[in-house]
Amino acid sequence: MIVKAKIIQGKYLDSVRLMLISQELRKLQEIKDAVAIVANKENRQILADTGMLVPEISSALETDIVIVIKAADETSAQAALIHAEALISEPTKSQTTGMQSYRSIRAAASKRQDLDLCLISVAGKYAAREAAASISEGLHVMIFSDNVSMADELRLKQEALAKGLLMMGPDCGTAIINGCPLGFANHVPAGEIGIVSASGTGLQEVSVAIAHRGMGISQAFGTGGRDGKAEIGGLMLSATLDYLINDPDTKVILMIAKTPDPEVRERLWTQIATTAKPVVVNFLKPLKVPKLPNMFYTHYLDHSAELACRLVQGFSVESIESDTEEEISTPKIGKNRKYIVGLYSGGTLCYEAQQLYYETFGQYPPSNTPIDPACICDDPFHGRSDRFIDLGSDEFTVGRAHPMIDFSLRMKLLEHVSAQPDTAAILIDVVLGYGSHPDPAGEIVPILRSIDPGILVVCNVLGTESDPQNAIKQVQILESARASVFTSHHTAASYALRALQSHRRML
């Protein structure tokens, strides 16, 4: 084994670009592992963990890019190194598309006074500084980045609200403002439902479910997952709710969050009571809520979308069971196969699946992001049990792109799980839309085809026909690989769990 490394000075590429370059390098002949990465402290740790922190790069500065190649022989290593340098020095395409570019937020704002919003996706430790600059320039802010401190989040949200500005995030994956997709978002029609969500995939799932029902959205705000915590006090949940209450284009409001702190909830109830506008609330688990004439509570995403759509049309919303419990022809699962494995890229979908599991089997399943802390699953690769894994969770995203963009880890897990003789069912979400992988179905179909027919494969395709990947085409591709495909996560997960339940009854 040969390890070759090189320091590149005076160049800056964003992390996704570097990860894509690393991915391309790993595909080269005779290359065991390869990485192009910024040599900051965090990344050095990653390199150390993988045995790639070689002496040649010890002199790299924090902002230098380093390339490390592990190869079978000298020639391949050298070739990969040269290829890496070429990829890194390639001029970025967008320079030639004529998109305006400025050196700093201040420079941009001084020359373009009509800017509305600043979308920040730089590494977390730099994000707060950029957000503060945006707010002082009077721009709305969405922080896609995570790893921003709670203290910074609170301060930024207070500063923004004092100026009548949005401060969505940190860790806000999705928003749609004036129809403009920000971060991971789907192409959905304009309409009369306004969404405020502390969950990115939750927002995506309901906006797509609304689109599937022929309706549309007015605005969809993200708040970041921690907004409902006592420390932040639901500042942005409350401010965006207030906006939607007063927005003449919004007829029905849909609010999604992992159950907020009790005091935050109380404030939200009080706020909802001040308006006659219908508000559908979904805190992602069954909850006792006060009776308000205009408030409707449900804990499944698909149900909330259904409710909101009915409310827009002025229909009765007495009972909400969007899922017809029709008899499904029980799919054949191999006799000695036992366990279901969920491999998720969407955190809230993984959470919803655990909730459904609880309602099917009377207990929560093991997970790396368990609803019940007792069900923590430390080793998602080798657990001999049911397990629901959120691959978007921090432990999997350090040093690699989000699993909605980079499928390599999910493919590795798919291969691993499908080779285990006790795997009965695999449940995966395929999230489409802006920001996501350009052809996820095409990427995973070769592996799906090779999976033993004794394993039930269920896919949830989250997306619309107008998304860049076209949901209809993605469904067709996945179905061609014998997967059972659904366009609602609730339906997909229920199908998989019911099939597993009847398989277990037959055992």
Add this chain to the structure above:
Amino acid sequence: MIKINKGKLKVLNVGLDSFASDITAAGHEAVKVAWRPPLDFDIAILENLNKQSAVISAANDEALARIQKGRPLLVGMGIARDVIPGMHEDLILHAGPPITWERMCGPMRGAIIGALIYEGRAANPEAAESLAASGEIKYAPCHEHNAVGPMAGIISPSMPVFIIQNESFGNFSYATQNEGLGKVLRYGAFSPEVIERLKWMDRVLYPVLNRAIEALGRIDLQSLISQALHMGDEVHNRNRAGTSLLIRQLAPALLKTMQNVEDTTSVLNFINGNDHFFLNLSMPAAKAVLDAARDVPNSSLAVVMCRNGTDFGIQLSGTGNQWFTGPALVPDALYFPGYSKADANPDIGDSAITETAGWGGFAIAAAPAIVQFVGGKAPDALNYTLSMYEICHGENSQYQIPALDFRGTPVGIDVIKVVENNLSPVIDTGVAHKDPGVGQVGAGVVNAPMEPFIKACQALTRIL
């Protein structure tokens, strides 16, 4: 109460490029910040300097005004030992910040060997090398003697030099005559042909030019440089227009003072065959302008950027003769056939004085013919120049860029802005082979290393 303007959203994207493309694909507008991570150093330094920003800014206004007022003229020629202040028989001036013989790179050592042979101090390279290392020969930066030199930048006592005066302030600067391309002393070559050319320059080029300049009295370099910028030069890596304009000015005087046809013809042929002849005038012109801006207390503007092939060094107006240095980088360049980055010496030469004066890389938007050094497209060159305005205290309307609607060149490099924006000055440069005597192997652009700028900021906080 949150207020959102309805209609097409105009988004400033800071981070992942793909998000910006998604926004435009969906029919909205995205504007990008070409974001770079801030420097990894003690942010308290910047905070301290920000507290003094009124004082610093006033000082910078003064230093900038002096630069803007600068009016460089070529007023004569002379022999280094006679005209350069502090020059003596055992002194050799070199490019860049101070350096000892032990730490000098190959090309600089080669040039010193050549200079000692040229001076008759050594009969052969071996003898020259041992003399150079003996301690008998003293070394000093050109910059500490009001002089500048391209590449190795060697000036020895017998060399003829141009004398430039900044008319507005009266100060002088000096540079040798440009030797042309190929095997030349400034790239570390010291073979007999190199020495012979230097001798010819003493014997023929110098007296012929000297007589012509004397007859003219003076040549207005400010005017030549502003015209050259309008004609596609940035007067660092491209000097074709400047050299042509110079010949036009000289021609009548060359004829008027002609002693024999052969010499004058060979002088004209020599200049005509060397597009970079004017570099050895644009550099001292920049030096004369910037020296006048020295010693403004509290100013954070750079008055020198230079390299010796080992270190990159800068000096500030507000910190006297103190040098701030860091390792010189190897340029990302276009290499001549048969050569690669592996052959290259780290950046070398005083020619970054042109960037310090707002030309060279700072004015690359004026030189479309050399955009292949910066990405190949005219907008790339524009972007380089535009970004330099963000680290400069002002503009110099004496020198304009046609492609930017005759906007003045960015000038007055503020080291605080360099550090704050993590944006280092871009420098056009020729690349020397790391071994002495091989010569030039490429040309391109290089970003100045950050370390000297951070050190300069630290020093400023100490004196403020």
